[in-house]
Amino acid sequence: MTKFTKIEVSSRAKAGKGAARATRRAGHVPGVIYGAKQEPVLIALDPRIVHRELHKAGWRSRIYDISVDGGASVHALLREIQLHPVTDAPIHVDYQRLAAGHKVHVEVEIRFEGEEVAPGVKRGGVMNIVRHTVEVVVDPANIPEYFTADLSGLDFHDNVRWEDLKGTENVTPVLHGTNFVIANVAPPSVDEEATEEAATTEAEG
CATH class of the missing domain: 2.40.240.10 (Ribosomal Protein L25; Chain P)
Structure with a gap:
């Protein structure tokens, strides 16, 4: 409603x-x-x-x-x-x-859940939020308050795309033709990995 x-x-x-x-x-x-x-x-x-x-x-x-x-x-x-x-x-x-039946362009906020438990983040990766909003075409009767993105399952190089969002029923994204990325997890840089390995080796030694 x-x-x-x-x-x-x-x-x-x-x-x-x-x-x-x-x-x-x-x-x-x-x-x-x-x-x-x-x-x-x-x-x-x-x-x-x-x-x-x-x-x-x-x-x-x-x-x-x-x-x-x-x-x-x-x-x-x-x-x-x-x-x-x-x-x-x-x-x-x-x-x-607004008039019923006349579709409008709106920019809808994305709310993110589960970043703190994402495996990639726990392993030192960086969560990259590519889009905080998405512009869509929708009938006024179906304008969503927000979309939800679940980040809890993301590991290194995993991502959340448009089709993974919740609450997108009855809307059409303005960006057509691609299942575009909303967020992804990048692994730690080489220097960070080397530092972590060195610390682990020193601790074991």
Whole structure:
């Protein structure tokens, strides 16, 4: 079942830089909800909402249930956040309205499990995380919160690929044609192995 993050916003009547500056002076962040072949809706948000969502993992694939002026809600994705170049304060946000049956591109977070018990890591290898997210095409009703990668069985030169991820049902990766690598384990360098062998020999001696 799709999870929604509910937020409350207010509408604003005017577009343009002057109106946006007035919204910021009033202590709010200007934004817009667009898409689904409907007219854009100009909105203003509490900046604390934007900061809160930015600090949560997986916000690029989170579906928002947005109530404008307390009215009917809109389901949307947070597509872009513009930040002030000096203060990093949010200065504008864009939401894309969702419509059932119209597939969208989303970037989904990968969560990793079992690294600490992977045989290759226990033997001194290095876990290389190649991708922390994957961009996919999916119907709004099936947007996953995250994918899961099980690293617990990886030894030297083993890897986890796209087809090994859990939670990928009903989605199509944007990277077509290859079962691309998500993570792998590299063995220790030659110098590290030599040092380890020397230490073992000395201990035995």
